[in-house]
Structure formats: C-alpha cells, structure tokens
Amino acid sequence: NLPFPERQVCEHPNMPLDTILLLDTSGSMAGRGMRELQRACEVFLDGVQETAKQSHLKENIAIVEFGAEARLLQRLTNDYDKCRRAIRSLKPGGRTPMFDGLMEALREIITNGGVVTVAGRPLCPRVILMTDGQPTDEKGETPEARSRVLNAAKAFSPLGWRECGLPHPVPIACVGCGDCDPSLLDEIATVTKGMFVIVQKIEELSSFFKRQVLLIRFAAKFAQDMDQLRSRLALAAFLQELGERVEEAELDGLMQFLLAMLCLQTLAGDDDDDDSSGGDDPVIGGLPHHGARVRRGRDWKWGNQDKGECGTVIRHYKKGIVEVEWDHGGKNHYRYGAEEAADVQVIEDTRVVRRIADVKPGCKVVRGLHWEWENQDGGAGNIGIVYRIEESRVSVRVRWPSGRRGVYRNGKDGKYDLDLANVSVQAGKKEKPVTKLNISASPARQTPSEKVETKGGNRYCWQWKDKDGKWRPYTVEQISSMEEIYQRNPSATCKLERDSYTYHIDFGKMQQQNVDTKAVRQIRRACLNRDDFDLAIALEQSLHIK
Numbered sequence: 369n370l371p372f373p374e375r376q377v378c379e380h381p382n383m384p385l386d387t388i389l390l391l392d393t394s395g396s397m398a399g400r401g402m403r404e405l406q407r408a409c410e411v412f413l414d415g416v417q418e419t420a421k422q423s424h425l426k427e428n429i430a431i432v433e434f435g436a437e438a439r440l441l442q443r444l445t446n447d448y449d450k451c452r453r454a455i456r457s458l459k460p461g462g463r464t465p466m467f468d469g470l471m472e473a474l475r476e477i478i479t480n481g482g483v484v485t486v487a488g489r490p491l492c493p494r495v496i497l498m499t500d501g502q503p504t505d506e507k508g509e510t511p512e513a514r515s516r517v518l519n520a521a522k523a524f525s526p527l528g529w530r531e532c533g534l535p536h537p538v539p540i541a542c543v544g545c546g547d548c549d550p551s552l553l554d555e556i557a558t559v560t561k562g563m564f565v566i567v568q569k570i571e572e573l574s575s576f577f578k579r580q581v582l583l584i585r586f587a588a589k590f591a592q593d594m595d596q597l598r599s600r601l602a603l604a605a606f607l608q609e610l611g612e613r614v615e616e617a618e619l620d621g622l623m624q625f626l627l628a629m630l631c632l633q634t635l636a637g638d639d640d641d642d643d644s645s646g647g648d649d650p651v652i653g654g655l656p657h658h659g660a661r662v663r664r665g666r667d668w669k670w671g672n673q674d675k676g677e678c679g680t681v682i683r684h685y686k687k688g689i690v691e692v693e694w695d696h697g698g699k700n701h702y703r704y705g706a707e708e709a710a711d712v713q714v715i716e717d718t719r720v721v722r723r724i725a726d727v728k729p730g731c732k733v734v735r736g737l738h739w740e741w742e743n744q745d746g747g748a749g750n751i752g753i754v755y756r757i758e759e760s761r762v763s764v765r766v767r768w769p770s771g772r773r774g775v776y777r778n779g780k781d782g783k784y785d786l787d788l789a790n791v792s793v794q795a796g797k798k799e800k801p802v803t804k805l806n807i808s809a810s811p812a813r814q815t816p817s818e819k820v821e822t823k824g825g826n827r828y829c830w831q832w833k834d835k836d837g838k839w840r841p842y843t844v845e846q847i848s849s850m851e852e853i854y855q856r857n858p859s860a861t862c863k864l865e866r867d868s869y870t871y872h873i874d875f876g877k878m879q880q881q882n883v884d885t886k887a888v889r890q891i892r893r894a895c896l897n898r899d900d901f902d903l904a905i906a907l908e909q910s911l912h913i914k
Contacts, residue, residue, distance in 0.1 A: 386428045387416075387427050387493065388473045389409060390434070391434070394464045395461050396460075401500060402458060412578070413452060416429065416581055419588070428481075430476050431455065433469070434465045439472065466504075466517050467503065470517065477538060492536040494540075494625070497553075500546030501546065502547065502548070514552055521560055524539070539625055540557060545569070550564075562624075563618070582606070582607060583625065583626055587626060600623050656714050659729070661716070668711050675696045679692040680754075683756075688707075718732055723893070727757075728754065733752050733786040734786065736826075737787065745766075746769055788892070789895065829847060829893075829901050830850045831892055840908055861874050
C-alpha cells in the first residue's frame with residue numbers, strides 16, 4: 369500500500385481534484401477521429417480552466433494514451449498549457465492495449481494522486497476513458513484481452529481498491545464510438561460505479577467532455593447542500609440552465625458517477641443509499657443487519673483500527689464484506705464471509721447517549737415529537753436502530769424490527785422525528801426488562817400535560833439514575849414541567865423539590881445536583897408508549913407508599 373495524500377479544499381482552496389484522461393490512440397483513430405478527439409480534449413481543458421475561476425476548484429489533469437504503446441504522456445498537473453501540448457502531440461497508430469492503459473492510469477493515481485475534500489466530503493479521483501475499438505493484447509483481439517481489461521477495472525472498483533492502495537474506489541466514465549465493445553464499456557462502468565455513453569458521431573465527443581466539466585461545477589456549487597447534491601432533478605435543472613439538454617440515460621449515468629466520486633455509492637446491486645422512503649433490508653450473503661453491533665472477530669488482522677471499541681454495521685457489500693463505523697468515529701470495510709474469514713463478530717450491545725441530538729450509529733430509537741410517517745416503524749412503541757448519520761448531520765438512517773429502513777429528521781428544520789428508546793445498559797449488556805405487574809390498588813392516575821405527548825402517541829418520561837444504576841421517573845407534574853422547559857430551551861436549567869431536597873436540573877449536561885449534598889446524578893428524557901409510562905409512574909408511586 370502506497371501513501372495517498374489527502375487535500376482539504378476548505379483549508380487550501382487551490383488544491384485540485386485529480387482527473388485522468390485515458391485516450392485510445394490506436395490506428396483506427398487516424399484522420400478525422402484524432403482531430404475530433406483532440407478538439408474534445410481542448411473543450412474539456414477550457415471548461416476545467418473556467419471552473420477553476422468560477423468555483424475555486426481546480427483540477428489536476430493527467431493524460432494516458434494507449435495505441436502503438438501505452439504510456440503516461442503527461443503527469444497530473446494544473447498547468448493546462450502543458451496538457452494542451454500533450455494533446456496536440458497525440459499520434460494514432462497500433463492496436464488497442466486497453467489493459468496497459470488502465471494500469472498506467474492506476475499507477476499515476478497511486479503515485480501522484482490525492483483526495484480533495486469539499487465541505488467535509490471526500491471527492492476522489494476519476495478516470496475518463498475514450499475508445500473506438502476492441503481491446504487487444506500481443507495476440508490481437510482475444511477473449512483473454514477482454515478478460516484482462518475487466519480484471520484491471522476491478523482494481524479501481526469497490527471490490528479491489530483497498531488491495532491496490534487507493535484511498536477510495538475510483539469511478540471510470542467510459543465513452544465509446546466507432547467499433548467499440550459496448551458491453552465491455554458498460555461492464556467497466558458498472559463495476560467501478562462510473563458511467564457509459566455511446567456517441568454516434570465522433571463530433572459528439574466535445575459535448576460529452578463538456579458535461580464532465582459541468583458535473584464538477586455542480587459538485588462545487590452544492591457542496592454544502594447534500595440533498596441538492598444527491599438530487600437528479602437538481603442536476604438536470606443545473607445542466608439545463610447552462611444550455612445542456614441531456615438524455616435520461618446519460619443523466620442517470622452522470623448522477624451515479626458523481627455519487628461514486630463523492631464516495632456515496634456502494635457495490636453494484638446494493639441500493640443502500642436509495643432507501644429514503646423506506647424499504648426492505650435484505651441480508652446479503654448472510655451479512656449482519658444494518659445497525660448490528662460488532663467487535664473484532666477471530667480473523668482480525670487490522671491492528672488497532674477499532675481502538676479496542678465496539679462498532680456498528682452501516683453498509684452491506686457483496687462478497688461477504690461489511691462497512692463498520694467504530695464508536696471512536698473511524699470507518700472501514702471488513703470481511704464477514706469473504707475469503708472464509710470473519711474480521712468482526714456480532715455482539716449483544718446497545719450504544720447509549722444522553723440526548724437524541726447526540727444520537728450515533730448503534731443507538732436505539734422510537735418515534736418522537738415530530739413523527740409524521742404513519743406506521744413506517746411498524747407502530748408506536750417499536751424500537752429501531754440507527755445505522756448511519758447522514759452527511760448533513762441533521763438526518764439519520766434507521767432500521768426497524770420489520771427490516772424496513774428509512775431516513776428521518778434529527779434537527780433538520782428544527783424537527784425531530786425520533787427519540788431515544790428506553791433501553792437501560794450497564795457494562796455493555798442489555799438489562800432485563802422490568803416485569804409488568806398488575807397493581808390493583810394503585811393510586812389514581814395523573815394526567816400529564818399535552819407537552820409530554822408526541823405525535824406518534826408516545827409520552828416523554830423524564831428519569832433520574834439512582835445509586836444502584838436504576839432509572840426512576842419523576843412525578844407526572846414534574847415531568848410535565850421539565851418537558852415544557854426543555855422544549856423551550858434544551859440547554860435550560862431549573863430547580864425542583866423531591867423527598868424534602870432541592871435539586872438543580874441542568875438539561876444541557878443532562879444531570880441533577882442535590883443543592884445540599886452536592887451529589888450529582890444523570891437524568892434522561894425517555895420516550896415510552898402510554899402503558900409503559902403509566903406502569904413506570906405506578907411502580908415509583910408504589911415505592912413511596914411502602
């Protein structure tokens with residue numbers, strides 16, 4: 369694995385994005401074909417230069433040709449005059465050694481490439497492959513030559529990038545014309561999460577290259593707005609404003625290509641990032657469910673990547689691989705069946721935070737104050753598990769017991785669709801649930817204020833942790849008052865009387881302090897269904913009666 373530098377656009381605006389132009393200069397490109405290819409590359413470079421001026425996002429360009437030989441004609445640079453001279457020096461000849469060309473491109477990315485960060489989101493290098501012919505090897509056009517090209521493409525893909533020393537998968541945009549192999553180019557685009565376009569006329573190359581420029585301009589413009597960045601309609605509107613009318617198929621390809629560059633795409637066949645409206649959660653090859661808690665397993669060989677902590681499965685991959693986010697915040701991919709190995713193992717564990725605003729992958733949740741998604745959760749009281757935090761940090765992904773998944777607001781526009789589930793945890797193990805009792809002589813039921821009620825039919829229950837580690841509720845009157853204060857200001861403080869003592873409540877720190885003894889206890893805001901709320905209050909009252 370070779371070192372691969374990261375570049376921060378937010379801190380160093382002049383650091384560039386890396387793009388490799390991988391160009392077929394075989395004999396079939398002689399004459400008009402070569403002139404049009406050179407013209408298309410000039411259009412591309414003009415657009416890149418304009419984007420650098422408009423968006424302060426430069427691009428390093430490298431030029432690799434494969435024809436009489438496969439070679440790196442120009443290393444990654446943002447000296448566009450050098451690139452133009454390299455383009456003008458292209459000469460057609462020979463066959464189509466596409467495999468060797470891909471290897472040259474891979475070598476240049478590993479040796480001189482980097483990852484630029486736009487608004488906290490990595491933007492990985494890209495390869496733009498243009499060809500008008502069939503791949504060849506020393507024996508000519510053979511099945512082996514085609515097979516080798518596909519194997520080379522896998523080195524860029526989510527299946528092979530780690531083994532090659534890349535920091536992320538690198539998508540390949542393929543444009544074919546003339547006597548190209550469309551099924552091969554489509555397969556390269558599919559396996560690398562890139563895109564594939566056929567141009568009927570060589571003159572159309574310039575338009576394709578121009579749209580590649582505009583794609584990066586779109587990414588720069590909406591870098592701070594993940595919803596827009598992932599919106600196909602927003603991309604279509606952006607292109608249309610600039611006079612570019614794009615066919616549906618190419619628009620889909622451009623969006624997929626952009627998401628791959630932004631590292632938002634997973635392996636082919638996994639639509640994990642397209643489940644905002646809820647969907648089934650198929651277990652791919654026996655993989656743990658999204659949200660499953662894990663720790664290092666029997667075949668762990670990754671040093672201290674986990675820092676000795678637990679983690680949460682946040683994505684599924686084919687070939688027996690999962691992506692795990694560790695509790696310290698680091699992420700990586702691990703074998704769970706691939707190579708007959710298990711880097712991680714599933715454990716019984718629940719991650720605990722104090723406030724819903726601080727929710728993390730692995731936390732358990734229920735419908736909350738602003739829930740308006742009917743029975744996506746399977747009904748009030750069902751507990752889901754957070755398996756991913758969106759880049760915007762104000763939305764989260766949840767998997768419900770039915771297997772359905774969805775994206776929910778967690779601070780977006782001031783709305784919270786979820787609340788923390790009432791799950792007590794000690795030493796990493798789930799506490800057994802309290803047995804429900806029939807209390808025939810329980811005191812008269814008190815009615816909480818409307819502030820305690822959620823739209824989903826649940827109730828907020830403020831609780832404090834006693835010296836034995838048990839969560840105990842305040843009185844209904846206190847809960848109503850605390851909830852009203854908290855909704856006005858989640859960082860507020862107040863005082864309350866209990867058992868002849870006065871307590872200072874700090875919602876920001878989620879703690880109570882005895883004014884006389886100075887003893888500090890944790891507090892929390894649990895979301896319970898009505899029966900559990902009433903039972904908790906009744907049990908607390910029964911303790912006082914005794």
